[in-house]
Amino acid sequence: xxxxAFHSVTKRFPPxxxxxxxxSFEIERGTVHALLGENGAGKSTLMNILYGLLQPDEGEIxxxxxxxxxxxxxxxxxxGIGMVHQHFRLxxxxxxxxxxxxxxxxxSFFFPAEKVRSRVHALSERYGLRVDPDARIxxxxxGEKQKVEILKVLYxxxxxxxxxxxxxxxxxxxxxxxFRTMRAMKExxxxxxxxxxxxxxxxxxxxxxxxxxxxxxxxxxxxxxxSPEELxxxxxxxxxxxxxxxxxxxxxxxxxxxxxxxxxxxxLPALLDVSLTVREGEIVGVAGxxxxxxxxLAEVIVxxxxxxRGHIFLDGRDVTLLSPxxxxxLGVAYVPEERSIGLVGEMSVAENLMLRGYAEPPFSQGxxxxxxxxxxxxxxxxxxxxxxxxxxxxxxxxxxxxxRQRVILARELERKPKLVVAANPTAGLDVQGVEAIHELxxxxxxxxxxxxxxxGDLDELLKLSNRIxxxxxxxxxxxxxxxxxxxxxxxxxxxxxxxIRI
Amino acid sequence: MNLEIILGVLNRAMAYGxxxxxxxxxxxxxxxxGVLNLGVEGMMMLGALGGFVVTYLTxxxxxGIMAGALVGGMFSLIHAFSAITLRANQTVSGLALTLLGTGxxxxxxxxxxxxxxxxxxxPFSEAFLARCPILVRMIFKDxxxxxxxGVVLAVFLWFFLFKTxxxxxxxxCGENPSASDALGINVWQVRYLAVFFGGVMAGLGxxxxxxxxxxxxxxxxxxxVGWLAVALxxxxxxxxxxxxxxxxxxxxxxxxxxxxQVLVAPELLNSLPYLFPIVALVFVSRLAFRKKxxxxxxxxKPYKRGETG
Numbered sequence: 001x002x003x004x005a006f007h008s009v010t011k012r013f014p015p016x017x018x019x020x021x022x023x024s025f026e027i028e029r030g031t032v033h034a035l036l037g038e039n040g041a042g043k044s045t046l047m048n049i050l051y052g053l054l055q056p057d058e059g060e061i062x063x064x065x066x067x068x069x070x071x072x073x074x075x076x077x078x079x080g081i082g083m084v085h086q087h088f089r090l091x092x093x094x095x096x097x098x099x100x101x102x103x104x105x106x107x108s109f110f111f112p113a114e115k116v117r118s119r120v121h122a123l124s125e126r127y128g129l130r131v132d133p134d135a136r137i138x139x140x141x142x143g144e145k146q147k148v149e150i151l152k153v154l155y156x157x158x159x160x161x162x163x164x165x166x167x168x169x170x171x172x173x174x175x176x177x178x179f180r181t182m183r184a185m186k187e188x189x190x191x192x193x194x195x196x197x198x199x200x201x202x203x204x205x206x207x208x209x210x211x212x213x214x215x216x217x218x219x220x221x222x223x224x225x226x227s228p229e230e231l232x233x234x235x236x237x238x239x240x241x242x243x244x245x246x247x248x249x250x251x252x253x254x255x256x257x258x259x260x261x262x263x264x265x266x267x268l269p270a271l272l273d274v275s276l277t278v279r280e281g282e283i284v285g286v287a288g289x290x291x292x293x294x295x296x297l298a299e300v301i302v303x304x305x306x307x308x309r310g311h312i313f314l315d316g317r318d319v320t321l322l323s324p325x326x327x328x329x330l331g332v333a334y335v336p337e338e339r340s341i342g343l344v345g346e347m348s349v350a351e352n353l354m355l356r357g358y359a360e361p362p363f364s365q366g367x368x369x370x371x372x373x374x375x376x377x378x379x380x381x382x383x384x385x386x387x388x389x390x391x392x393x394x395x396x397x398x399x400x401x402x403x404r405q406r407v408i409l410a411r412e413l414e415r416k417p418k419l420v421v422a423a424n425p426t427a428g429l430d431v432q433g434v435e436a437i438h439e440l441x442x443x444x445x446x447x448x449x450x451x452x453x454x455x456g457d458l459d460e461l462l463k464l465s466n467r468i469x470x471x472x473x474x475x476x477x478x479x480x481x482x483x484x485x486x487x488x489x490x491x492x493x494x495x496x497x498x499x500i501r502i
Numbered sequence: 503m504n505l506e507i508i509l510g511v512l513n514r515a516m517a518y519g520x521x522x523x524x525x526x527x528x529x530x531x532x533x534x535x536g537v538l539n540l541g542v543e544g545m546m547m548l549g550a551l552g553g554f555v556v557t558y559l560t561x562x563x564x565x566g567i568m569a570g571a572l573v574g575g576m577f578s579l580i581h582a583f584s585a586i587t588l589r590a591n592q593t594v595s596g597l598a599l600t601l602l603g604t605g606x607x608x609x610x611x612x613x614x615x616x617x618x619x620x621x622x623x624x625p626f627s628e629a630f631l632a633r634c635p636i637l638v639r640m641i642f643k644d645x646x647x648x649x650x651x652g653v654v655l656a657v658f659l660w661f662f663l664f665k666t667x668x669x670x671x672x673x674x675c676g677e678n679p680s681a682s683d684a685l686g687i688n689v690w691q692v693r694y695l696a697v698f699f700g701g702v703m704a705g706l707g708x709x710x711x712x713x714x715x716x717x718x719x720x721x722x723x724x725x726x727v728g729w730l731a732v733a734l735x736x737x738x739x740x741x742x743x744x745x746x747x748x749x750x751x752x753x754x755x756x757x758x759x760x761x762x763q764v765l766v767a768p769e770l771l772n773s774l775p776y777l778f779p780i781v782a783l784v785f786v787s788r789l790a791f792r793k794k795x796x797x798x799x800x801x802x803k804p805y806k807r808g809e810t811g
Contacts (some may be wrong), residue, residue: 053684053807072686073683073684073685073686074686077685077686083684085684088681089678089680089681089684089685090678090681091673091674091677091678091681091682092677092678092799093673093677093799094670094673094674094677098670099681101667101670102670102671102674102681102682102685102687103671103682103685103686103687104685105667107667108667109666109667109668110665110666110667111665111666112666112667112670113670152685
């Protein structure tokens with residue numbers, strides 16, 4: 001029984017982009033069907049078409065054998081199609097129940113949320129989606145929010161569930177829970193469409209996989225007949241070679257945090273007595289679910305956030321209360337979590353590249369900026385860091401995410417820093433972009449810099465780090481050092497990320 | 503004696519506070535749906551002129567009240583169009599609405615300047631009050647049915663906003679329009695209705711001033727009440743019941759400014775109701791920031807399908 005069939009679906013975003021180019025494949029009822037591809041491969045576009053958020057330019061979609069024109073999410077819901085978006089679409093100030101019934105006209109006029117509690121509760125029991133129906137969304141963790149999203153879809157009695165990169169924000173344990181829920185749904189004959197670019201997840205959960213590249217379907221098949229390496233090659237279109245980080249480390253400390261306390265944006269303590277050391281030529285990974293003090297940790301080190309108590313030493317020198325500029329000039333590079341902080345979108349690549357050094361020679365002679373020098377320097381870096389398109393005068397906001405990140409890294413690493421603080425440097429990048437950034441970080445490590453790599457992606461940390469610490473509610477937990485990380489390490493770090501002390 | 507003073511203040515607070523209450527209730531709904539409308543003062547001015555002129559011509563104050571509300575509502579659609587459909591900057595569009603509204607009211611109202619109404623809305627009659635208990639009699643002295651209606655309306659709007667399905671949908675549009683849209687709520691429709699309702703209420707407030715509170719026309723007669731309504735919306739944490747309390751508090755301050763003139767410089771007293779929102783706003787914005795109270799998350803942000811966050 002075929003639940004959904006795409007027949008040469010094409011979607012263009014004028015003037016140049018063809019997001020889906022003659023896409024055809026079928027999804028069987030009661031299966032988990034993975035949609036694998038790089039950023040920009042057209043996975044999300046295709047699913048937004050199925051969910052009625054976008055209209056195809058050509059081709060047709062068959063739902064349970066019937067051609068359907070789905071022109072809004074409301075119509076998709078009526079066809080039994082539900083979608084869990086990558087960025088949660090929840091109303092933070094409302095309760096779980098209120099979010100579940102949002103948009104439903106069939107609920108009672110008065111006190112609508114009170115009347116659905118028992119059904120929400122029954123659904124969460126049935127599919128292992130444990131969450132307090134009266135909790136407000138802002139009180140929930142990312143994993144719990146996702147459960148609410150799935151509850152929303154199930155409450156609408158959807159039989160086809162689209163999950164857009166659902167594991168990006170989850171701890172390994174939460175991923176396991178999600179997979180259990182997906183299996184429970186499968187057993188009831190529901191269909192899950194699962195968008196991802198993580199190969200091991202495809203291998204673990206998917207019955208069928210459709211690989212997409214540059215808007216086209218490469219192939220649809222069963223993942224049991226393939227290997228992760230083969231999948232990666234199909235997805236990227238060429239062999240992917242991974243960097244191998246240096247494993248020996250000097251004993252000289254570059255960065256030392258001693259009992260550091262700091263406040264978060266809401267005037268609540270975000271860092272509690274954090275002590276941490278980064279040595280020369282070492283990559284220290286900071287694991288943890290977003291919002292456990294990672295942002296504050298990075299900001300405290302580079303001087304953007306005030307230290308309440310404790311001390312920070314750089315090369316043995318106390319830098320606790322120095323300004324961001326002084327700290328940077330001592331050799332600290334910063335790759336911030338939000339790229340909009342690291343770059344000025346309206347300014348050109350060349351201008352962004354000299355943002356650190358604009359006030360010093362050779363770029364500036366007193367009052368004047370020597371634009372020829374800036375231009376030459378920029379062209380040098382564009383070539384060295386492989387920035388595309390290679391145009392100095394292009395406004396940064398027009399670059400792709402991966403290239404914007406390269407601009408930041410070029411600016412920061414070219415100063416030969418002693419310490420690199422990188423917060424989620426590969427968030428949102430595709431496999432090739434991720435590899436390029438990893439290469440640059442390892443290059444900095446090889447040149448002797450200490451790297452503090454803060455990341456929500458545990459696999460990335462296991463690949464690059466010499467040492468991993470976990471941040472949980474502002475505290476450092478479960479520090480460990482390894483030459484080679486194993487599956488058990490992955491599991492136990494995952495537990496610590498969820499707040500379990502080992 | 504003490505009770506008498508308290509009831510007297512409450513009585514005056516009700517008289518002064520009603521136009522402010524009406525306008526604030528409207529702005530609470532518009533902002534709860536995610537649209538900041540700084541055009542309240544302009545909509546009130548036009549509502550006042552509309553109410554005055556229609557009452558003057560038809561000799562029927564209720565026609566005037568309805569006309570004022572309708573004028574305010576129609577006028578607010580300019581803001582709705584630019585803020586919702588064109589996704590313009592809501593602060594700028596709202597300010598423009600106030601300038602436009604006061605300007606139009608001043609120009610069109612020139613021929614009516616200084617004229618008074620022979621048929622304003624009358625307070626409760628002596629005969630009616632005589633049949634009421636003494637407490638009610640003291641509170642309702644010189645009060646009209648619209649002021650009482652304002653109280654009923656505040657309670658009703660609170661219930662509607664927090665306890666019913668459409669109220670939940672409306673709040674969702676102001677908190678997270680993309681979530682609401684993805685679930686099949688028509689965000690544009692909800693926002694248009696909310697802004698229109700805000701305009702109707704502002705027009706009603708304006709018309710109340712010109713037809714009941716001070717039944718005469720002079721340009722600028724709303725005296726910044728529209729701006730107070732914008733401040734009070736924040737001060738009330740976007741809650742109709744708190745808006746009721748707040749509006750009466752402001753009303754009492756107006757009254758006190760009048761009563762204490764013999765003791766304190768009247769200039770200072772007259773500025774009290776305007777100083778108060780500034781103090782209140784400083785206080786409230788810090789509190790709101792800390793406790794994440796109230797502020798609709800998507801307030802002031804235009805919604806475009808396909809853009810996340």
